[in-house]
Amino acid sequence: RKAVVRITTGSRALDELLGGGIETLSITEAFGEFRSGKTQLAHTLCVSTQLPIQMHGGNGKVAYIDTEGTFRPDRIVPIAERFGMDAGAVLDNIIYARAYTYEHQYNLLLGLAAKMSEEPFRLLIVDSVIALFRVDFCGRGELAERQQKLAQMLSRLIKIAEEFNVAVYVTNQVIADPGGGMFISDPKKPAGGHVLAHSATIRLMLRKGKGEQRVCKIYDAPNLPEAEAVFQITPGGITD
Ligand code: GTP
Ligand code: MG
Numbered sequence: 001r002k003a004v005v006r007i008t009t010g011s012r013a014l015d016e017l018l019g020g021g022i023e024t025l026s027i028t029e030a031f032g033e034f035r036s037g038k039t040q041l042a043h044t045l046c047v048s049t050q051l052p053i054q055m056h057g058g059n060g061k062v063a064y065i066d067t068e069g070t071f072r073p074d075r076i077v078p079i080a081e082r083f084g085m086d087a088g089a090v091l092d093n094i095i096y097a098r099a100y101t102y103e104h105q106y107n108l109l110l111g112l113a114a115k116m117s118e119e120p121f122r123l124l125i126v127d128s129v130i131a132l133f134r135v136d137f138c139g140r141g142e143l144a145e146r147q148q149k150l151a152q153m154l155s156r157l158i159k160i161a162e163e164f165n166v167a168v169y170v171t172n173q174v175i176a177d178p179g180g181g182m183f184i185s186d187p188k189k190p191a192g193g194h195v196l197a198h199s200a201t202i203r204l205m206l207r208k209g210k211g212e213q214r215v216c217k218i219y220d221a222p223n224l225p226e227a228e229a230v231f232q233i234t235p236g237g238i239t240d
Contacts, residue, residue, distance in 0.1 A: 002165040005122060008056035010044045010238035011231035014216055018202070021048075021056060024122060024167045027157055027199060029129070030216075031172035031190040032206030037214040037233050038171040039070050041206075042125045044237035045169055046094050047079045049123040055083075058167065060122025061093045063112050065105060067131045071096060082236030102132040102149060109156050116164040124160060129153075129170035130192050147195050154199035172196065190219070 006020035015021045022028045022045065030038045046064065051057020064071055073091055080087040095115065099105035105126070112124065130150070137146035161168045174188040190196065190203065197203070203219040212233045218224050232239050 002162075005053065005058050005165065005167070006056070007045060007058045007123065007167055008048045008051070009041060009231070010048055010236075011229065011240050013229040013240050014231050014238065015056070017216060017218065017227055017229040022167045022169060023201070024058065024165045025161050026201035027154070027161060027168045027170060028202050028204065029170050029172050029190070029196065029200035030204040030206055031174055031219075032204075033174055033188070033208070036206035036208055037231075037238070038206060039068075039127055040075075040233045041238055042127050042169060042171065043072070043075045044079055045123055045125065045167075046076060047083055047085065047090055047237065049167070050085065050090055050093055051083060058122030060120045060166075061095065062123045062125065063095045063097075063115070063121055065097055065099055065108055065112075065124070065126045067099045067105060067126070067128055069098060070127065078235045079237035099132060102136045102153070105132055106149075106153050106156065109153070109160065113160055113163070116160065116166065121164055121166050124157070124166050124168045126157070126168070126170045128173060129157075130172055130196065134173070134191065147193060150192060151195045151199075154195065158199065170200070 005024040008015050008021045046062045049058040049062050053059050077087040080090040097108050099108055133146050133150050157168050173191045175191045177189045205217045205219040207215050209215050215228055215230055217228045
């Protein structure tokens with residue numbers, strides 16, 4: 001049995017909400033409206049994963065699959081400096097790939113598994129996990145096939161998490177939920193339906209607060225207390 005490693009998010013409040021940080025052997029999903037901090041959290045995790053274990057890191061490399069073209073190496077520099085790490089070395093330990101179709105995204109995962117068997121990785125990011133599926137299967141009649149392919153990809157992610165003791169961090173989009181009634185004022189829910197709901201170990205709902213402040217709530221976990229964590233997005237990444 002592999003021991004779970006918990007990787008700091010950079011915010012104590014958020015770490016506490018998560019029981020110490022994001023966990024290896026699991027899938028952590030973050031969803032929320034645009035600019036809610038999903039990608040900024042990914043950037044911070046790229047750095048904190050490389051911290052030694054005693055500094056709440058994972059002492060390992062990072063794989064980043066980017067479907068939106070929003071990874072910014074220059075953002076990594078001040079975040080690395082904030083944690084007292086050498087930015088060049090940190091960047092060298094982030095394996096980056098841009099995915100252009102859902103098939104490409106799946107094939108990148110197959111290639112990564114080979115890499116992970118050779119080098120110590122502790123984090124795999126997929127930002128966003130669902131965007132390409134929503135583009136590649138956009139017709140109503142294609143939903144069943146989309147969900148089947150999505151399930152295939154998620155089971156691949158779970159396999160990677162378990163085989164290599166890696167934390168998987170994925171981002172998701174929100175969709176308006178018509179809720180079956182015309183008087184419900186547009187409540188938002190995560191995309192991906194039951195397939196994603198059942199694959200994610202923990203689901204984080206992010207929303208904007210005042211200024212650079214953001215709020216995180218654990219979504220749909222009946223066994224966990226209803227709590228929120230407030231964090232900030234700063235040049236040095238996520239903080240309290
Ligand atoms: P989408 O991908 O569009 O759905 O949004 P997201 O949830 O990924 O948002 P993202 O993580 O990209 O957050 C963007 C926000 O981060 C911006 O609105 C800024 O407020 C903040 N931000 C980004 N870079 C910096 C930075 O260098 N310094 C500070 N202080 N804030 C930043
Ligand atoms: Mg983003």
